[in-house]
Amino acid sequence: MPDNTLDLFRSLVSTQVAIPVAAMNVLVAKIQESKAATWMELELELRNAIALLKSAQDEDLGGRTNISLTSGCDLFMKYVTRAFSMENLEFSACKKEVIRRGQRFANMSLSARTQIAAVGHSFIQDGYTVLIHGSSRVVSALLLKAAETTQFSVIVTEGQPGDINLERVKPFLDAGIPTKFIRDSAVGVIMEEVDLCLVGAEGVAENGGIINEIGTYQIALVANALRRPFYVAVESYKFSRMYPLSQKDTLAMTRSRRSTTTTATAASSSSSSSSSSSSSPTSSPSPDTTTTSALTVDLPAVDFTPANFITLMFTDLGVLTPAAVSDELIRLYAQ
Amino acid sequence: IQYLVDCRQLSKGMGNIIRYIRLCVSKVAPDLSEDQSKTFIVSKLQSFLDDKILFAGESISKTLVGSINDDDVVMTFGSSPLIRRILSSAAKSKRFRLVVVDTRPLHEGLETLAAVTSCISCVYCPLSGAAFALKDVSKVILGASCLLSNGSMLAPAGTAMVASLAKAKQIPVIVAAESYKFSDKVQLDSIVFNELGHPSEILCFRTDEQSEGGQFGPQMDSGYRGSADKLSVAESSDVLIDTTDMITTPCSRSSIKSGPTRAPYEVVNLRYDLTPLANISAIATETGLIPPTSVPILIRENQSE
Numbered sequence: 175m176p177d178n179t180l181d182l183f184r185s186l187v188s189t190q191v192a193i194p195v196a197a198m199n200v201l202v203a204k205i206q207e208s209k210a211a212t213w214m215e216l217e218l219e220l221r222n223a224i225a226l227l228k229s230a231q232d233e234d235l236g237g238r239t240n241i242s243l244t245s246g247c248d249l250f251m252k253y254v255t256r257a258f259s260m261e262n263l264e265f266s267a268c269k270k271e272v273i274r275r276g277q278r279f280a281n282m283s284l285s286a287r288t289q290i291a292a293v294g295h296s297f298i299q300d301g302y303t304v305l306i307h308g309s310s311r312v313v314s315a316l317l318l319k320a321a322e323t324t325q326f327s328v329i330v331t332e333g334q335p336g337d338i339n340l341e342r343v344k345p346f347l348d349a350g351i352p353t354k355f356i357r358d359s360a361v362g363v364i365m366e367e368v369d370l371c372l373v374g375a376e377g378v379a380e381n382g383g384i385i386n387e388i389g390t391y392q393i394a395l396v397a398n399a400l401r402r403p404f405y406v407a408v409e410s411y412k413f414s415r416m417y418p419l420s421q422k423d424t425l426a427m428t429r430s431r432r433s434t435t436t437t438a439t440a441a442s443s444s445s446s447s448s449s450s451s452s453s454s455p456t457s458s459p460s461p462d463t464t465t466t467s468a469l470t471v472d473l474p475a476v477d478f479t480p481a482n483f484i485t486l487m488f489t490d491l492g493v494l495t496p497a498a499v500s501d502e503l504i505r506l507y508a509q
Numbered sequence: 510i511q512y513l514v515d516c517r518q519l520s521k522g523m524g525n526i527i528r529y530i531r532l533c534v535s536k537v538a539p540d541l542s543e544d545q546s547k548t549f550i551v552s553k554l555q556s557f558l559d560d561k562i563l564f565a566g567e568s569i570s571k572t573l574v575g576s577i578n579d580d581d582v583v584m585t586f587g588s589s590p591l592i593r594r595i596l597s598s599a600a601k602s603k604r605f606r607l608v609v610v611d612t613r614p615l616h617e618g619l620e621t622l623a624a625v626t627s628c629i630s631c632v633y634c635p636l637s638g639a640a641f642a643l644k645d646v647s648k649v650i651l652g653a654s655c656l657l658s659n660g661s662m663l664a665p666a667g668t669a670m671v672a673s674l675a676k677a678k679q680i681p682v683i684v685a686a687e688s689y690k691f692s693d694k695v696q697l698d699s700i701v702f703n704e705l706g707h708p709s710e711i712l713c714f715r716t717d718e719q720s721e722g723g724q725f726g727p728q729m730d731s732g733y734r735g736s737a738d739k740l741s742v743a744e745s746s747d748v749l750i751d752t753t754d755m756i757t758t759p760c761s762r763s764s765i766k767s768g769p770t771r772a773p774y775e776v777v778n779l780r781y782d783l784t785p786l787a788n789i790s791a792i793a794t795e796t797g798l799i800p801p802t803s804v805p806i807l808i809r810e811n812q813s814e
Contacts, residue, residue: 308682381791381800417791417798419576419648419681426578481800504799504806 179204179226182232191284191391193238194246194411197227198280201250205273212265216272220251239428239476241377241385245414248282253279253508279411286409286490287312291319294407294488302326305361305397306389308333309342310374310405310439316364316488317372318349327352331363333387334475347387362396371397377428380503382481382496384408385424388474394483403485410489413499417505424478518704521655521663522690529557529689554619557689565795566591573650573685574599577638582646584608584639586618586664586671589652596621596650600628608646612636612667614778615711636667640674649675651784652784653686658808660786660801661693662686666779672788681790682802688794691808699783708776793794 179200186196204223210216224247228240250397254275290312298304298320306313306328317328328351338355346353358365370395375384382391384406399403418424480497491502510527513519519527533553537546573595577583583605584650585592596607607629611618622631634642655663662668662684672682696702789801799807 269636380798417576419683419790421577423576497800500800500803501806504796504803504810507796 175437178256179223180230183230190311192242192287192409193493194242194278194409195283197224197243197247198250198276198283198411201247201271202225202276202280205269205276213268216269217255220254224248224251237375237494239385241416242412242426245267245377246411248278248414249411249506250279263267272294281412282490283409286411287315289490290407290409290488291316293493294319294405295320295323296354297370297405297486298324298326298340299369300325302357303367305331305364305368305371305393307331307371307373307390307393309339310407312343313374314410316407316443317351318345320349321346321349327354329354329356329368331361331393332357332391333389358392361389364401365396365402368397368402371402371404371443373404373406375406375412376476377416378413378487378499379478380414380500381417382484382487382499383418384479384484385416385418385428385476388477389481391421391477391479394479398483401484404483405486405488406484407488410491410502415503418478421478425474429474521689523695525689525692526557529671530554558799560728561687561689561795565689567596568795569685569687569793570595570598572797573683574602576645576648576683576793576798577603577605579604581605582645582713584610584643584646584671584675585618585621586639586651587612587617588609589626589685591687592650592652593621593624596625596629606630606632608632608634608642610634610639610642610667610671612638614706615665617665629775636670638673643678644681645655645673646675646680646771649680649682651682651684653684653690654781656686656792656801656804657689657696657783657804658686658693659697660789660804661696662784663696663781664784664787666782669782669784669788672784676788682788683791683793683798684784684789685793688796688807688811691794691804691811693805694806696783697777702783704780706746706778706780708778711778712776723751799805 182203183196183200186199187193189196191199193435201220201223204219205216208216210219226242227247230240230243254272256275270502294316298317303326304317304326306317320326328346330346330353332355333339338422343353343355344380373384373393375386377385386406394404416427418427484496487494487496487499494502513523526631530550533550537549541549543762557727569591577599581603583596585596585607587610599605607625609618609621609631611633612635618633622633625631651662651664651668651672653664653668657663664684675682694702786801792801792804794807796807
């Protein structure tokens with residue numbers, strides 16, 4: 175059974191569907207094939223499946239953190255178990271209701287991208303220059319929808335892992351949107367030409383701040399300094415109860431810091447490229463070097479952008495201010 | 510209730526509790542005997558105490574202990590039972606230092622010090638030194654008297670200053686408050702609704718004169734000071750006159766000693782001040798950490814229960 179969960183998950187992820195949506199579909203499948211006879215059993219099976227999914231490795235997640243997976247699964251559980259406490263029907267009827275709710279939630283999440291594009295695309299007007307960062311498919315969907323009716327241009331940042339990524343910009347080029355590539359360090363320079371900034375998010379914290387690919391915070395700071403609107407396009411299942419108070423908190427919560435220590439040697443064979451997970455031990459110096467102190471290479475994968483830098487959020491629940499995130503979460507979790 | 514009001518002007522939190530008591534009383538079934546009714550009300554009150562005050566304190570403690578990291582420097586202002594509880598339980602599992610900021614006239618910070626100095630390494634500083642003490646601080650934890658609907662907070666005078674200093678340095682400010690302190694009132698500044706303490710508290714510069722049987726009106730503070738046992742309730746005819754004995758600065762002595770007429774200046778001893786929404790980073794309540802903008806949402810949720 176455990177093997178089945180992750181395999182199913184992987185096969186769904188490969189179909190370009192969002193990771194949390196894939197997870198929700200896996201959970202619905204799990205409920206359907208479950209042979210539990212009581213609610214406690216079913217809930218236990220679901221929780222085990224969620225724990226398995228949360229332990230999915232980086233490769234399965236396509237390079238993203240597992241924040242959206244965690245929040246998606248938690249919200250799914252909340253949404254689905256709500257049904258249960260209300261009805262007094264016998265178990266099989268309840269199970270049907272749970273499956274129905276689960277499928278509904280999964281479908282809502284799947285269609286989130288289109289809904290976000292529908293609410294957000296009108297914010298881009300003719301002649302605008304839009305700065306984007308990160309590789310959010312929600313943002314791409316929004317821009318492609320806007321391109322159907324508006325003439326605008328896009329500036330794409332370098333992002334991770336660095337250098338021009340033609341795969342990512344291909345959809346824009348195909349749609350005929352003039353696209354410019356800049357390095358992350360040039361955001362300050364380019365901001366005066368920009369009319370609005372648009373990013374996605376991997377997770378939304380309870381205070382309305384977002385967790386997104388490294389570099390987002392910097393762009394938000396620059397946009398704020400030059401009074402440019404900074405918009406976030408994100409699905410509502412990414413709302414989570416995290417409350418980071420600082421960047422350090424965020425990195426601790428997401429366990430995403432990647433740093434290695436290397437000794438700078440004459441033959442820099444041991445220089446690190448962005449390698450995986452936490453600090454690996456210092457590589458032993460080659461015999462012909464003089465003693466140099468170790469260089470720490472710190473490559474966090476995500477950063478936290480506080481709510482006061484975010485102008486508005488485009489979500490499948492509509493256009494929200496960052497303060498409304500907590501409203502949604504309290505409503506869902508307080509019942 | 511009038512007796513309580515006479516002893517001490519009600520804070521908003523107390524107002525909420527009194528409203529709850531009235532609600533309980535109104536809910537008593539008419540066919541119960543007097544004893545049964547009393548038992549009913551007492552049990553309701555007991556469960557309120559357990560739930561909303563004691564248990565809430567525990568879960569807030571847990572939340573905040575989670576927010577404090579090892580090697581943090583935490584700053585707090587004044588004292589409250591909740592803050593003392595948070596700090597002592599945090600000290601059991603985390604390694605951090607504490608800066609206690611304090612102010613005249615009540616010196617409530619000494620209470621905090623007394624409670625935790627045995628397990629946490631503390632620094633004590635007056636409000637005038639808070640800006641300097643903030644240099645190393647990584648987070649500020651404050652207690653509140655009441656949280657208003659517009660996200661701002663009423664707290665002992667001096668709190669607003671600490672919060673705005675911390676905000677100027679981008680240091681997170683966390684407020685610990687149980688949900689019974691949430692009020693649907695809105696207040697835009699500190700003066701609109703406040704409590705006046707006795708002016709002698711701030712005018713009296715020599716502490717030995719204070720303990721020599723100073724006369725205090727009915728609005729005496731409730732015993733945070735060491736000399737509480739020496740306080741006596743006296744008439745408050747013209748309060749300002751009674752303080753002439755205690756004024757020691759030469760200039761004031763000459764101008765006030767001129768008999769039973771009003772002193773040339775007003776002494777305003779405000780007890781509370783208002784910390785605006787922008788200076789608060791997070792509020793810790795029973796349900797976890799929430800942003801200050803969510804106060805009215807929680808009030809709505811609690812009312813719909």
